[in-house]
Amino acid sequence: MQSCNQTFSRNRLTSLDRVYFFTNRSLPPLCAVSKIGFSAAKDEAASPGDIEFEAPLKIVEYPDPKLRAKNKRIVSFDDNLKSLAREMFDVMYKTNGIGLSAPQVGIDVQLMVFNPVGESGEGEEIVLVNPRVSKYSKKLSILNEGCLSFPGIYADVKRPESVKIDARDVNGNRFSFSLDGLPARVFQHEFDHLQGILFFERMTEEVLGNIREQLQALEMKYEQLTGVPSPEKIQNRRERRNAVGFGKS
Numbered sequence: 170m171q172s173c174n175q176t177f178s179r180n181r182l183t184s185l186d187r188v189y190f191f192t193n194r195s196l197p198p199l200c201a202v203s204k205i206g207f208s209a210a211k212d213e214a215a216s217p218g219d220i221e222f223e224a225p226l227k228i229v230e231y232p233d234p235k236l237r238a239k240n241k242r243i244v245s246f247d248d249n250l251k252s253l254a255r256e257m258f259d260v261m262y263k264t265n266g267i268g269l270s271a272p273q274v275g276i277d278v279q280l281m282v283f284n285p286v287g288e289s290g291e292g293e294e295i296v297l298v299n300p301r302v303s304k305y306s307k308k309l310s311i312l313n314e315g316c317l318s319f320p321g322i323y324a325d326v327k328r329p330e331s332v333k334i335d336a337r338d339v340n341g342n343r344f345s346f347s348l349d350g351l352p353a354r355v356f357q358h359e360f361d362h363l364q365g366i367l368f369f370e371r372m373t374e375e376v377l378g379n380i381r382e383q384l385q386a387l388e389m390k391y392e393q394l395t396g397v398p399s400p401e402k403i404q405n406r407r408e409r410r411n412a413v414g415f416g417k418s
């Protein structure tokens with residue numbers, strides 16, 4: 170059995186730097202790993218119609234219910250899937266993103282793309298299909314996160330520093346690898362989207378309090394644009410002692 174370990178790290182040059190350097194610039198060959206227990210069997214399989222899209226893609230904003238959809242497992246690894254991944258990178262770069270999940274463009278399937286450098290032609294473009302996390306590190310870190318579905322909103326989110334992932338590539342090949350630092354952060358943010366979890370659900374009550382009005386402004390914008398009541402309201406959210414949890418560590 171071949172195993173792939175991929176470790177990236179973010180070097181801080183100054184407290185203001187937004188430049189990410191990678192200790193290892195390329196992902197390993199998308200090595201097939203026959204991993205016992207790797208199964209996405211529980212989730213409904215996507216049909217070709219689920220992956221139909223119109224370019225250019227548009228980013229879906231909170232509180233659109235598409236962000237809470239149950240995302241289907243991809244079973245067809247065809248040219249349409251490759252075009253969707255390409256279009257997702259295009260809209261991600263145009264909107265200054267470093268990662269994007271399919272539900273954020275209104276397609277309810279388990280697909281994410283990311284490039285922590287955030288510039289076309291720089292860094293590494295990673296496409297993950299039906300990803301699963303096999304391990305989260307116990308060590309956590311805090312980062313001021315933004316989300317393309319919450320334009321202009323940034324707040325601190327605590328997450329595990331590294332993760333072990335099982336996924337398929339865009340051709341359907343299974344592979345396993347580890348990420349840490351910023352790539353692990355972006356992966357987890359997108360992985361949450363694939364579970365219908367939004368970043369504010371990982372914030373402390375105190376942090377959430379700081380962005381509550383901005384969330385309400387997005388809810389009002391949605392109501393004005395659609396003419397229907399917001400499907401969720403931050404003011405109706407019950408205060409939680411703990412944020413949404415992570416899986417196995």
Ligand SMILES: CSCC[C@H](NC=O)C(=O)N[C@@H](C)C(=O)N[C@@H](CO)C(=O)O
Nearest residue numbers: 265266267268269314315316317355358
């Ligand atoms: C830190 S994980 C953020 C992932 C997120 N993806 C989808 O919602 C994303 O790309 N958010 C952007 C707002 C973002 O983080 N952009 C970078 C680069 O411009 C930033 O530093 O703001």
Ligand SMILES: [Fe+2]
Nearest residue numbers: 316317318358
């Ligand atoms: Fe997001």
